[in-house]
Amino acid sequence: MGIGIRIEHLRKVYDSPPPSAAGGRGFSFGPTRSGGRKEKKKKVEILALDDVSLEIPAGQIFGLLGPNGAGKSTTIGILTTRTEPTAGRAFVGEFDVWQQQVKAKRVIGVVPQRPNLDFALTTREVLLFHGAYFGQSARERARRADEELEKFKLTDRANQMVRELSGGLMQRLSIARAMMHDPEVLFLDEPSAGLDPQTRLMLWEIIRGYGSLGKTIVLTTHYMDEADTLCQRLAIIDHGKIIAQGTPRELKSSIPGGYLLRLRFDRATDELLRQIRELPGVTEVKSADPTAADVYADRGGPLIGPLVNAAQAAGVEVRDVHIQEPSLENLFLHHTGRSLRE
Amino acid sequence: MNWKTFYALLSRDGHVARRSLAMVLVQNLLQPLLFTFVFGRVLTSGGLMASGFKAVLLPGVIAISMVIAGVQAVAMPLITEFQFSREIEDRLLAPIENGWLAVEKIIAGMIQALVAGLVIIPAAWLTMGSGAHLSFASPFTFAAFCLLVALLAAAGGLTLGCSVGATQIGLMFSIILTPMLMFGCVYYPWSFLRAFPGLQYAVLLNPVVYASEGLRGTLAPGVPHIAGSITASVLALADVGLVALGIWKFRKKAVS
Numbered sequence: 063m064g065i066g067i068r069i070e071h072l073r074k075v076y077d078s079p080p081p082s083a084a085g086g087r088g089f090s091f092g093p094t095r096s097g098g099r100k101e102k103k104k105k106v107e108i109l110a111l112d113d114v115s116l117e118i119p120a121g122q123i124f125g126l127l128g129p130n131g132a133g134k135s136t137t138i139g140i141l142t143t144r145t146e147p148t149a150g151r152a153f154v155g156e157f158d159v160w161q162q163q164v165k166a167k168r169v170i171g172v173v174p175q176r177p178n179l180d181f182a183l184t185t186r187e188v189l190l191f192h193g194a195y196f197g198q199s200a201r202e203r204a205r206r207a208d209e210e211l212e213k214f215k216l217t218d219r220a221n222q223m224v225r226e227l228s229g230g231l232m233q234r235l236s237i238a239r240a241m242m243h244d245p246e247v248l249f250l251d252e253p254s255a256g257l258d259p260q261t262r263l264m265l266w267e268i269i270r271g272y273g274s275l276g277k278t279i280v281l282t283t284h285y286m287d288e289a290d291t292l293c294q295r296l297a298i299i300d301h302g303k304i305i306a307q308g309t310p311r312e313l314k315s316s317i318p319g320g321y322l323l324r325l326r327f328d329r330a331t332d333e334l335l336r337q338i339r340e341l342p343g344v345t346e347v348k349s350a351d352p353t354a355a356d357v358y359a360d361r362g363g364p365l366i367g368p369l370v371n372a373a374q375a376a377g378v379e380v381r382d383v384h385i386q387e388p389s390l391e392n393l394f395l396h397h398t399g400r401s402l403r404e
Numbered sequence: 405m406n407w408k409t410f411y412a413l414l415s416r417d418g419h420v421a422r423r424s425l426a427m428v429l430v431q432n433l434l435q436p437l438l439f440t441f442v443f444g445r446v447l448t449s450g451g452l453m454a455s456g457f458k459a460v461l462l463p464g465v466i467a468i469s470m471v472i473a474g475v476q477a478v479a480m481p482l483i484t485e486f487q488f489s490r491e492i493e494d495r496l497l498a499p500i501e502n503g504w505l506a507v508e509k510i511i512a513g514m515i516q517a518l519v520a521g522l523v524i525i526p527a528a529w530l531t532m533g534s535g536a537h538l539s540f541a542s543p544f545t546f547a548a549f550c551l552l553v554a555l556l557a558a559a560g561g562l563t564l565g566c567s568v569g570a571t572q573i574g575l576m577f578s579i580i581l582t583p584m585l586m587f588g589c590v591y592y593p594w595s596f597l598r599a600f601p602g603l604q605y606a607v608l609l610n611p612v613v614y615a616s617e618g619l620r621g622t623l624a625p626g627v628p629h630i631a632g633s634i635t636a637s638v639l640a641l642a643d644v645g646l647v648a649l650g651i652w653k654f655r656k657k658a659v660s
């Protein structure tokens with residue numbers, strides 16, 4: 063039995079710069095000054111979350127996708143008791159995170175954006191003490207620590223001081239630590255930032271594996287491919303607001319003309335391009351080069367037949383067809399008018 | 405209250421402290437010991453200081469060693485752990501109310517202050533050479549003062565650790581700790597400040613005064629000192645105040 067998450071009308075205003083773990087690096091929107099006359103010192107207020115409501119069903123891998131400073135880490139911070147909401151409520155399972163902190167802490171595991179490992183300990187001790195904090199017996203925590211070290215390929219670093227580990231190894235250890243007490247809900251704040259491609263793939267496997275045990279997983283990312291391959295559902299967040307929600311497929315197909323078909327011919331005649339433009343579902347045809355055409359359409363595969371027929375009728379040979387599915391990047395662009403990386 | 409978690413947090417601090425025990429003892433105790441040697445032995449043997457000064461100095465050195473050890477044990481790790489790396493978050497996510505983590509820090513700090521006290525008593529006594537007459541006639545009073553001083557140090561360390569940023573550590577030593585020690589009646593009895601009446605009453609705001617004078621009262625009752633009932637009460641009050649302030653600051657600092 064898994065545990066779901068519910069967020070109701072969450073709002074967070076920071077009156078001092080937020081800690082960098084909560085999205086402090088690079089807020090992309092300007093601070094506003096509050097106008098209270100009685101205040102002696104004018105406070106800088108930063109609106110990080112603006113009336114966010116969200117429901118994450120138990121057992122899902124859920125992604126929060128958005129640019130830096132969008133409010134992803136603040137959302138995670140509130141759900142993990144590390145950030146006090148200005149208004150609104152957050153529930154992990156039946157526990158109100160702010161009112162029943164200890165009960166909530168018991169069922170969650172957290173991987174922060176930047177590793178916050180205990181530098182005074184060795185790799186293995188980090189896991190052992192974490193297990194002890196969660197009340198595991200000496201034997202149980204030793205067994206689990208060895209399992210986690212093995213799973214994350216850290217066994218040969220077991221007795222090394224944490225401060226001597228490289229960034230990638232620290233990140234792996236953070237994730238191992240979060241799984242050490244077998245939490246029902248796992249939060250990962252940009253888990254693959256700074257990881258090499260192999261480790262990233264290993265991490266995705268581990269996340270999928272953990273998800274398949276019926277655990278709820280919430281991850282934030284600004285990598286589209288990660289959100290796309292890993293998450294069953296996504297919420298796109300920007301400027302503290304959720305701008306779209308759904309499965310990756312739903313989200314992508316929600317943009318009109320989201321498909322791009324890149325065609326190559328032996329030669330492209332004007333007549334052919336005119337005919338393609340008139341095919342049902344085609345929104346735009348661009349041809350920068352006499353042997354190629356980029357066709358934007360609201361469908362991909364179903365358009366191939368009519369395209370080939372049109373080419374044959376015009377006496378043109380089709381050399382290559384490439385279908386680009388609608389991407390989350392396009393979606394973000396569609397909703398905000400700017401690219402996700404900006 | 406979750407005792408298992410509390411005990412695990414305490415054993416983590418114990419484990420880390422044991423790992424660096426020798427270094428920490430040298431760091432905290434070398435200066436008081438050198439001070440004891442120069443003022444308690446060199447200057448007294450040369451006749452520049454009366455040998456009665458030994459009994460004045462020794463309780464003060466014990467007090468200051470415990471205060472330094474307790475403050476350092478709590479404040480220094482806290483300052484780094486709350487910084488950029490937010491190392492403390494690991495423990496803030498442990499299934500226990502955040503305030504108990506602050507209490508745990510205080511207890512770990514008290515233990516370290518008491519260990520420092522236990523080490524410094526024979527060490528300073530030996531360094532001082534013959535002639536340092538200490539009275540252990542009232543061991544319970546002495547133990548009670550040690551506990552009050554250890555709690556003062558640890559709770560003070562918690563308050564400082566939650567108020568000072570990493571860039572201000574040097575400043576903390578030069579504008580808070582050094583004046584507190586110099587005007588803490590460590591090296592002289594409070595009554596000697598009679599010649600500076602303004603200062604004599606101003607230093608009463610400094611809790612270290614009651615730590616030194618309290619220990620002086622039990623260990624060297626022959627030396628002039630503030631009455632034990634007063635020092636004990638003020639120390640107890642300061643302890644309660646600093647514990648409350650420290651926990652409050654810690655809980656505020658723990659969440660954003």
